[in-house]
Amino acid sequence: MTRLQGVFPIVITPFDENGGIDLDSQRNVVRYLIDSGAHGLGLLANASEAYALANPERSELMRVIIREVNGRVPVVVSTGHTGTDVAVQLSQEAQQEGADALMVMPPYYVRPDPAGIFHYFQRISDAISIPIMVQDAPLLTQVALGSQLLARLAREIEHVRYVKVEAPPTAPKITEVVSLAGDSLTLFGGLNGNFMLEELGRGACGIMPGSDLISQFVQIWNLFQQGHAGKARAEFTRCLPLIRYELQPGLGVSVMKHTLKAAGIIRSARVRHPTGTLDRIGVGEVEALMENLNAR
Numbered sequence: 036m037t038r039l040q041g042v043f044p045i046v047i048t049p050f051d052e053n054g055g056i057d058l059d060s061q062r063n064v065v066r067y068l069i070d071s072g073a074h075g076l077g078l079l080a081n082a083s084e085a086y087a088l089a090n091p092e093r094s095e096l097m098r099v100i101i102r103e104v105n106g107r108v109p110v111v112v113s114t115g116h117t118g119t120d121v122a123v124q125l126s127q128e129a130q131q132e133g134a135d136a137l138m139v140m141p142p143y144y145v146r147p148d149p150a151g152i153f154h155y156f157q158r159i160s161d162a163i164s165i166p167i168m169v170q171d172a173p174l175l176t177q178v179a180l181g182s183q184l185l186a187r188l189a190r191e192i193e194h195v196r197y198v199k200v201e202a203p204p205t206a207p208k209i210t211e212v213v214s215l216a217g218d219s220l221t222l223f224g225g226l227n228g229n230f231m232l233e234e235l236g237r238g239a240c241g242i243m244p245g246s247d248l249i250s251q252f253v254q255i256w257n258l259f260q261q262g263h264a265g266k267a268r269a270e271f272t273r274c275l276p277l278i279r280y281e282l283q284p285g286l287g288v289s290v291m292k293h294t295l296k297a298a299g300i301i302r303s304a305r306v307r308h309p310t311g312t313l314d315r316i317g318v319g320e321v322e323a324l325m326e327n328l329n330a331r
Contacts (some may be wrong), residue, residue, distance in 0.1 A: 040241045041074025041075065041253075042241065043109075043243045045078075045245055047084070047245065048084050049063075049301040054307060058099055060303075064246060067249075067300045071250040073108060074108060074109075075110065076109075077113065077138060079097060080138060080170075082227075082288055084288060087307035094128065097128075111134065113137070114159075119154070119159075122142075122159055123162045126159050135166075138199060139159060139168065141176060141178045143178055152184065153188065168196070169197070170201070171202050175201075185198050185212055186216040197220065199225050199243055200222055205225075209237045209238055210237045223239060224242045225244075226282065231252070231255065232271055245291045254270055258270060285311035286311045288310050289304065289310065293313060293318060
C-alpha cells in the first residue's frame with residue numbers, strides 16, 4: 036500500500052444529550068473531515084473517547100465509519116489494549132472490517148519492560164497483515180518507548196512501519212528516531228498538532244490532530260509541502276491560540292465538540308465521563324477564540 040502521509044484527524048464520537056451514540060452526527064463528522072481535505076482518518080483513539088465506549092459500541096462505530104468512508108481515504112484504527120490477547124483480537128477485527136492500518140498503544144496498566152513491549156507488538160504483527168503505527172504517548176501511558184526500541188521494532192517486526200510521536204519534546208525525538216531507523220519508519224506527530232511545523236521540519240510525514248480545524252491544518256500542510264514555510268508558520272500562528280486551548284488535559288475533546296456543534300456538524304457537545312466538560316466560562320472562552328480566528 037502507498038505510504039500514509041498528511042493530516043489524519045482523530046475522529047470524535049458524537050453523543051446525544053442522553054449519552055447515546057449519535058450515528059447521524061458521526062456520519063456528518065466523517066463527511067466534514069473528508070470534505071475539509073483530510074488525507075486519512077484515525078478511529079477509536081483517545082480523542083474519540085474510546086476509553087468510554089463499550090465493546091459493541093466500538094465495533095458498531097468502526098463498521099459505520101469505514102462504510103461511510105468507502106475507500107475515499109485511508110483509515111487507521113486504534114487497537115491497543117491493556118491485555119495482549121485482547122489487543123490481538125481487536126487488531127484482527129479492525130483488519131477484517133477494512134482498516135488500512137492500526138494505531139497501537141502499549142499496555143499501560145501492567146507496564147511491560149522493553150522485552151514485554153517487543154513481545155506485545157510481535158504478537159499483534161503475527162496476527163495481521165496491515166501496517167502498525169506504534170503510539171508513543173508516555174504522558175498517557177507512563178510507558179517509555181526509547182528511540183532505540185522504536186528502531187528495533189521497525190527492524191525486527193514485519194508490520195511495524197509507523198510511529199506517532201507524542202513524547203515531549205517531540206521534535207528532538209523525531210530527529211533521534213529518524214537517525215536510528217531511517218526509511219524503516221514513517222513518523223507522525225500528535226498532541227493536537229501543537230508542534231506540527233517543528234516535527235515536519237525534522238522528518239515527520241504527517242500529523243494526527245483532533246476533528247476540528249482540519250481545513251486549517253490541511254492548508255498549513257499544503258503550504259509547507261509547497262516550500263512556503265513562512266506562510267505555513269503564519270497560518271499556524273493564527274490557529275495556535277485554539278490549538279493551545281484544546282491541548283488542556285481532559286478538556287480538549289469538549290472544546291472540539293463545542294466548535295463542531297457551533298459549525299452545525301454535530302447536534303450535541305455531550306461527552307462521557309470521565310472526559311471533562313467545559314464550564315460556562317470555558318464555553319465563552321472558546322467562542323471568543325473562534326470569533327478571533329474567523330475574523331483574521
